[in-house]
Amino acid sequence: MYDYLVAGCGFAGAVLAERLASQLGKRCLVVDRRDHIGGNAYDEHDAAGVLVHRYGPHYFRTDSQRVIDYLGQFTEWHHVDYKVLSWSDGQFWQFPINLNTFEQLVGHPATSEEMQRALEEWRVPIDGPPRNSEEAVVSQVGWELYEKFFKNYTRKQWQRDPSELDASVCGRIPIRTNRDDRYLSERFQALPAEGYTKMFERMLGHPGIEVVLGKDYREVAAEVKFDQMIYTGPVDAYFDHCHGELPYRTLEFEPETIEREYFQPAMQVNYPNDHGFTRIVEIKHATGQKLPVTTIVREYPADYSLGKEPYYPVPCPASKSIYTRYAELARAEKGVTFVGRLARYRYYNMDQVVAMALKKFADIAAAAAAGA
Ligand code: FAD
Ligand code: UDP
DSSP states (O other), X not given: OEEEEEEOOSHHHXXXXXXXXXXXXXXXXXXXXXXXXXXXXXXXXXXXXXXXXXXXXXXXXXXXXXXXXXXXXXXXXXXXXXXXXXXXXXXXXXXXXXXXXHHHHHTSOOXXXXXXHXXXXXXXXXXXXXXXXXXXXXXXXXXXXXXXXXXXXXXXXXXXXXXXXXXXXXXXXXXXXXXXXBSOOOSEEEEETTOHHHHHHHHTTSTTEXXXXXXXXXXXXXXXXXXXXXXXXXXXXXXXXXXXXXXXXXEEEEEEEESSSOSSSSSEEEOSSSSSOSEEEOTHHHHOOOOSSEEEEEEEEEEOOBTBOOOEEOOSHHHHHXXXXXXXXXXXXTTEEEOSXXXXXXXXXXXXXXXXXXXXXXXXXXXXXXXX
């Protein structure tokens, strides 16, 4: 008999199992249909000994001290400034757009004020906040930079035009007029020093937690008794797609090991306008691992269908209206807590999922205290 069945062993499931077991003494059974813990953040050493992120690069970043303190119980940190380049028109560009990019474009040294004046000229004025990802970019930098860096990358990644996607999608990428060339803007940027998987092992090491891998939660739910459930899989799958399938994007990862210390000049190079892949990631730049060989991963976006991995919810008006119906069902479902990127159908980063799981735990603990 378990207090909680936890479906999914990514950040959402692992944080909740750890909190419930260590703080409330609950017995938790965590089930994942994959053969490993960590969800999409899983990392492992490949055949050449390179620590790789199996499901795409996972750059941990956050502004939340609570999240840092919580995860810090299970890992030391390796601080990194994540640096990315973009390959366009036959050359590497500083990316995200910043003063260095502007200098590359105009071909001479420039100041922030000159860049601001140029952007003021190039930007397309809009009334109110941007309504979609095209407006989010052109209202800041105009058509030329939009077409150089954003338009085709986004079409490749989402199989939709930026004008069909919520402003938040391209809005993830900062645009700066100073020389800050970090890909991300959060104040804390670091990787777990020994990798994500080691951190998850420690989180799940509490004696009140059991983990079953390689099984669908439904199979396990039919065999064991439990009181409550935490569900972190796709919300439409939980309800047997009764309101139709939510759209997702999937990816194909093509790893290649190369007999050289480094392959490319940065951890990530984006390819907006060339090739079928969107980016080449060489995670060794970020992990700081010292090895004479390297592994790169090319990322090919692909159409999703049932049976594939639903990596990305698609932030657009059509998916929102379907999700709203599932959210209503989820709210009404007794004894089940829906948490995480797929269960809430939101393009969340890891720290946001950790924060959400900690908040859910606080609600559960408060309800338990009130009932006691
Ligand atoms: P997941 O990690 O998806 O875990 C859910 C788990 O549930 C999965 O392991 C799945 O196998 C399991 N599951 C689903 N259905 C069932 C079932 N029926 N039975 C049993 N198990 C089931 N975030 C960042 O902060 N920084 C980044 O740089 C970053 N890069 C990313 C790059 C890519 C390519 C992707 C796809 C995501 C990236 N993210 C990044 C987002 C990050 O992966 C998520 O925020 C985080 O992993 C979400 O955790 P989760 O527990 O909600 O979901
Ligand atoms: N994007 C783009 N060009 C780039 C990088 C990103 O157009 O060079 C857009 C694209 O739509 C992408 C979104 O910005 O999906 C978010 O990019 P991010 O790198 O955060 O994507 P993730 O790492 O989540 O795949």
